[in-house]
Amino acid sequence: MKRRVPRMNDQESAAWLGLTSVFSLLPAALDRQLQRDSGLTHFEFVVLSGLQLSPEPTMRMTALAEASVSTLPRLSHVCGRLEKRGLIERSSCPEDRRATNVRLTTDGRRELIRSIPGHIATARRLVIDALTPEQLDALTDITTTITARLTQEPTP
Known part of the structure; x- marks a missing residue:
């Protein structure tokens, strides 16, 4: 029996249901791999990556929240866990006492670097290697279009 979303035709319904399956299944698969290999969740990996890629050694929590789409x-909850593990340090912002700065520790950088090969291998196995070059181009076009639409949406 074929599922169909109300108020969508067969093509729209198949695309929507496929997309919702991917964004339900993929994060769980990435979490499983990262938890097994490095004890990190995918979101923790994203946070550590955001700090690693920052042009400055510290980031304000607000900027890190924006960078990690959080x-x-x-x-704050996740940073508390990462701080307890010694992967990040938080400190008061000297320019704005209401703000908090975050920086990646040496152990955090080491853990992130150690987790990258397995994460990339999983991304390749589950997504990249499953698609043809043409499908990768189409996926890039699709995700760029959807991301642009999502980032233009006014926040409630």
Whole structure:
């Protein structure tokens, strides 16, 4: 029996259901691999990566929340866990006492670098290697279009 979303035709329904399956299954698969190999969740990996890629040695929590597409409360909770593990350090922002700065520690950088090969191998196995070059180009076009639409949406 073929599933169909109400108020969508067969083509729209197949595309939408396929996309929702991917964004349900892929994060769980990435979490499993990262947890098994390095004890990190995918979101923790994203946070550490954001700090590693920052042009400055420290980032304000608000900038890191934006870079990781997160809310401040969620990021604060995750940073608490990462700080307990010695992977990041938080400190008061000297320019704005209300703000908090975050920086990647040497152990955090080491853990991130150690986790990258397995993460990339999983991304390749689950997504990249499953697609032809033409499909990769199409995926890039599709995700660019959707991302642009999502980032243009006004926040409630």
